[in-house]
Amino acid sequence: MATVNVEVIAPLISGVRHCRHCQPFLEDAGISMRVQQEELGSYPEAMWQDYTRLSNLVRKLAGRYGDQIRIVLIDPHTPMGFVKCVRHWIRQYPTFIVNGRTKYAGWDEQSVDTLVRAGGAMENAEGSAAPGR
Numbered sequence: 001m002a003t004v005n006v007e008v009i010a011p012l013i014s015g016v017r018h019c020r021h022c023q024p025f026l027e028d029a030g031i032s033m034r035v036q037q038e039e040l041g042s043y044p045e046a047m048w049q050d051y052t053r054l055s056n057l058v059r060k061l062a063g064r065y066g067d068q069i070r071i072v073l074i075d076p077h078t079p080m081g082f083v084k085c086v087r088h089w090i091r092q093y094p095t096f097i098v099n100g101r102t103k104y105a106g107w108d109e110q111s112v113d114t115l116v117r118a119g120g121a122m123e124n125a126e127g128s129a130a131p132g133r
Contacts, residue, residue, distance in 0.1 A: 004069045004119040008058060009084055010094035012075040013043055013051045054094055057109055061116065068121040 058071055074081045076093065084090065088097060092105040096112050098119040104111045117123070 002120055003067070004065070004116055004121040005099050006061070006069055006071045006116060006119075007084065007097040007100075008054070008071060008073050008094055009076055009081060009088075009090055009097065010054055010073070011047065011050070011077065012073060013047065014075075050093075053107065057094075057107070057112070060109065061112065064113075064123050065116060065121045066124055068124075069116060 058073070061069065062071060074084055076082065076085050076090070084097070088095070088103055090103070090105065094107070095103055095105040096115060097103045098115045102115055102118065104115050113123075
């Protein structure tokens with residue numbers, strides 16, 4: 001059985017690291033963690049809620065289909081994310097692209113499940129990897 005590829009295009013929260021030249025100086029000065037905490041604290045609460053909601057949805061998918069699917073998270077603010085948004089005409093987040101062809105934009109878990117199943121994955125009875133894998 002082939003692996004179903006699921007690309008999730010959505011704004012992501014990430015820890016901030018500075019350029020490879022500056023990071024050692026911040027670490028030596030003992031302020032690297034403080035700078036990262038300030039950066040993470042600057043995200044609005046609504047973004048944290050969406051991030052948590054997306055994280056839960058992706059974890060459920062991974063648990064439901066196991067190693068039958070490969071999930072890749074892509075931030076639309078990155079070069080790859082920009083290309084995906086233009087290529088697939090994405091204007092709403094999150095957007096789920098299955099096997100590079102079909103897409104769904106929104107939060108409805110059942111709609112995402114339908115796309116993943118249409119892509120070839122089968123739900124596991126125990127929510128773990130398929131038998132024999």
